Amino acid sequence: MKKGQIVASAAVLYVALMGVTWTIGTRQAAQKTEAMLDYAVGDMRVSLDGVIDTMLEHLASIVVHHFRQADAHSMEEVAAVAEAFDIDEISVVDREGRVIATNDPDSLGVDMLVKDETRPFAELTNGVTQVVSQPFRRHAYGNSRRKYLGVPFPNGDGYVQIGLDESRMDRMISAQLSFLFDPQVGDTLCYLCADEETGKLVSKQLEDDMPQTLAELGFDVSAFPAGGASLLGDGGAGAAKTFVQWLGGRRVFCRSFLFGGHRFIVIEPEDEFYGSRNMIAAAMAVLLALVLGGFAFFLVRISGDSERIRAFYRAADAARAKEMEIAKTIQSSALPAPLEASPYFRLSASMMPARDIGGDFYDFFMLDSTHLAFMVADVSGKGVTAALYMMTAKTLLKDALLAFRDPAEAFSRANAELCRSNTANMFLTAWGGVLDLETGLVTFVNAGHNPPVKVEGAGAEGRTPKYVTKKSGPVLAFMDGVAYRPRTLSMNPGDTLFLYTDGVTEALDHKGELFGEGRLLDAISAVPEPNPKMACNVVRMAVAAFAEGVAQADDQTVLAVEYVARPLRFVRSFPPTQEGIASASAFLDECFGGVPDAAREGARELGSRLSPLAPALHVVLDEICSNIVKHSGASGFEVDVELVAEPAGVKLTFADDGAPYDPLSHKDPDTALPALERPIGGLGIMMVRKMTDSMDYERVHDRNYLTVVKRGEVFSK
């Protein structure tokens, strides 16, 4: 073979290879671009549907809550509700599928079971289905497209179906744009969103000197939506309409679709996937020798492209996972730290967040040394929106309780504030109470929340749990100006109050059955003794056993408070004299003998049980009172004796209005010095410190408060 023939053959081979490479490269790039656009459009539609569905579900739940049950409400009333919540169509449908109340005159009496498109809503009466949603479709009586969504009444006797016109979606989409257009999704892929009629861009924060409409950006508005064809050239019905556009000096591929009065355009720059093809062609044109290398390089680039697609998918998934992560963090950071152990009550609470994070929270805190506030609440909705609103609600309720102490007043004030800041149509149910540890009286408010369970009695016998069904007002953040009424229930030592959210009673098993209030009572009955932690665990285990691995749909929150004992406290004042100290010492003896309030249940018995601590406490009292009398210049002093059964011990608090004196800042005398070189005095405070288990000093309102606690053995060190 001649040299020329070889070169010619090589050239032919070269050109052929180049053609093949070009064709393959173009095909690959087109496939990738179409796949990416398919994914992006699908993802976008799912996000939009999700947002719209969530919002419609909120609205429908509010309407269900408003009507309470499937009754024949007048058209005026339904119309008023529809107007109040900006809903185009509301239908109340009974168990048989008949429309019994509506704001649409044509719909009254219509049998929903007759037509194909309304029949799926009948599922809402099966007691399991919680929501039925349909995509936008052309409305039977008008030109607009309408979307329907239904939510059942809680007792299963019917459901509410609401309809919203596409045109109303504008507002919702605008409100959610920042969420939908997460700039972290994708590298070069981007979205545009514009008003359908005016073409005005709404998707980006635009500077004044930038294009403000699709037309200004160079889009041929008149070609929507007909223009374009699949890059793969296979056309046909339903083929993706991808069109080419010049944007900011780059050739880009676009897909466009309409949703809720907006035109959405997904944009992928050509060089994202075609770049590699062009590069290889250029490389091949330079040297034949590079053909093989080009192939290799081409292959490498192809794998780079798939890597990029995978990265995009990963980024999209990560963005969703991140939202849930954020919601979870918000939710768990809002939970309170455990309280200091108290001899007078025990409290346990826990929350199991669902995968999508509902808006449950619980809270508990002391209003002062004898009042325990606690609550459980459930914010409507899921995800970050619910979690953020939950934070607001929790803060407002806690602040109001700390400020007003009365739960009814606190809930009324917080509700007014919650209504003002409620831009996302959220609402929450809550049960909040304040337990007076001196009396066992619980003052509470139930704002549309599940009834708590009260278990009476300390022994195993006669522990019959009962629901506390008193309600005192509607859900929070729903209606401004609601005045919640305070309710009370009284607890005796040994009684337990159990609070929970509907994630517990509405947990589903694999047959679609609800856990229910009956099973909750059974679970609580199975707890053999008053023990809040055990009660919470038993209920959680019962729910988990019932669900048998069925995914948890909502947060499950439980909180149990046991009223353990009434405090035995005796307080008396004394003059700042030697006689005063002697009287205080006699008072301490009385306390151990149960004399100051012998009528108080168990006082005498507990006093005598703790009497081995008396000598040490007499020494403590002698030291502290002598200090007050000799050095403080007080006009008198007060001794507060608290006998504690569990953990057994005595708490003494000394209060005086003398000069500030913090004995804790006092240095112990050096007991290592020989006795003769040691200054006499200064030993008292050291003895107090060594003879007690804890010692705290506080100066409040120009008074010294010194509190010591003595437990167990007389000498602990």
Add this chain to the structure above:
Amino acid sequence: MKIDKMQDGERLAYRVEGRLDTNTSPELEAELKLDGVKEVSFDFSALEYISSAGLRVLMAVHKSMAASGGAMKILHPNAMVLGVFEITGLDSVFAVEA
């Protein structure tokens, strides 16, 4: 508080019953006549507790006996009183007989 006092020449013995605190210590102090005494003992078998006011009296006695070459003894303190001596380091200073 009840104080019994027995003197046998240069030996002086006290028996203290009840509580030795800021109210009662001045009474014990008033009973102390240590001139010419070589050995003083306190029988604390019936003493409930002692506070720093009582310790002060004992330390003053201990000092003055040490200065005059005499001795002070504490007899049969209960666990409470002994505990106070231990806390304050006086158990190693005072001669204590169980």
